[in-house]
Amino acid sequence: MDTFISLQNVSYTYESEEPSAPAALRNVNLQVRRGEFLAVLGHNGSGKSTLAKLLNAILVPTEGKVIVQWMNTADEEKVYDIRRRVGMVFQNPDNQIVATIVEDDVAFGPENLGLPPEQIRNRVDEALKSVDMYDFRRAEPHKLSGGQKQRVAVAGIIAMRTDCIIFDESTAMIDPKGRREVLQTMRRLNRDMGITIVCITHFMEEAVQADRVVVMDDGAVAAVGTPHEVFADEALLRRTGLELPAAAALAQGIRAAGIPLPFVLTVEECVDALEQAARKAGVV
């Protein structure tokens, strides 16, 4: 997989009245690969949201550089092109919808590209279908649930034919059902349309679905690896304030009692492992 976004020795310090304000990010080196599903974990204040905002030129590094394909985010003339390729879904579903009808909202981006009406129509329909919101195209956004609003925001980005979508804690404010809908949407866009996903999250269950996980701590990258590699590292989890997904914690407790079980992360893996252990012990 080739590199889509590259962060090279990136540091970022927020402007502050206090001259000795600490850097929000320190010397970060990271590659986002084209087509991958990358999760970014870390406790509040670890720098993960700052990292997200650097990926599509909402922020520009204080030191180092961020390259999206061939474009430097510090180059003001490229900002427009960068944002067309890298879209962002924010945390609060009520802060990112501008129109009074769902399809008008999704059309907002393509209209600004100056496309002919027919093409806009096609893009809007296609985008709404890809997030499973086509049936709501004439609905008023304020009557939608949080999960539905976030999917409309995603459709607005898809309609721009974006290559990469960053979800900056986009499921933090919505209920479990909405969270599942948004997560399913992320996975489908990634799998079926090859869209690169960067998912900044507090939810371990979202991170275990990713191809790779980045753990941020105190403004620096503390670890990068597959979900299995990251969650198997107990010292890392403790140090960075992360928790084991519940299924993994359950399996770990059983293992600690002397029952051999493989390392598992998801509910499905845990059920499989426990079923096998039960059959092996002859209690089924």
Place this chain on the structure above:
Amino acid sequence: MAVLEVQGLTHLYGAKTARETAAVQDVDLRIEPGELLGVIGHTGSGKSTLIQHFNALLTPTRGQVLLDGADVNRDKQSRREARFRVGLCFQYPEYQLFEETVYKDISFGPANMQLPKDEIDRRVRTAAAFVGLDESLLEKSPFDLSGGEKRRAAIAGVMAMEPEILVLDEPTAGLDPRGRERILDMILRYRRETGSTVVLVSHSMEDIARVATRALVMNRSRAVMQGTVGEVFARGEELLQMGLDVPASTRIFLELRQRGVPVQTDVYTAAQGVDAFLRLLGKEARA
């Protein structure tokens, strides 16, 4: 006797118009002194409308709310009293901070109760200490605090009224695992040390499983389940059918049972899961 009792509560929005919708329908509920009641349900299930009746912010269309046996909507005085005796902390309370200093913000409730100045001062400092806000932060603007500190300052503002019943709507929403633990520990400690009754509305089944003594499930404006946390999560399949979450441990044991593994299914924490599985294998469960 129940400290708070809800009898046949119905709340209609847009009553007697074409758009009439029932936000809460025929809810009966008894909250016993000192218990920690977890309230579960989707967005739009009626949870928030229900709890706003507890301190008379909303008036029932039908039915009543009794505080120590007396109707909270009896008169103006009883409504006012209910505001102080039932402390309501809304979702994302940090958006409601408005004063110049953290101190003034926390003192807003007790000041409204027209308490003497030194009593207000005592309550502000006690509440701030309780939520872990350093004294040095009290003279700062609330807008200079971090997200987690703002949340705790807002909760302190409700605690400073020293309500008999503390009602928290999604107090851990949007926080990281550390922040969540911190708030939950704080709520448990508050209940233990003050003997208050607590109502916790949460989307997080793991949170409810961890701290609640009893649970109420709201679905489509009705109270569809009430019982101990164990009783409610033992009906995990029904919860899943309503599109609600159940704790991961519950899901694992329901699925095992479906695959023919003879496990118990009233499991809702990882520790219970470990014990249940060890028991299945004929090993002694840990003490």
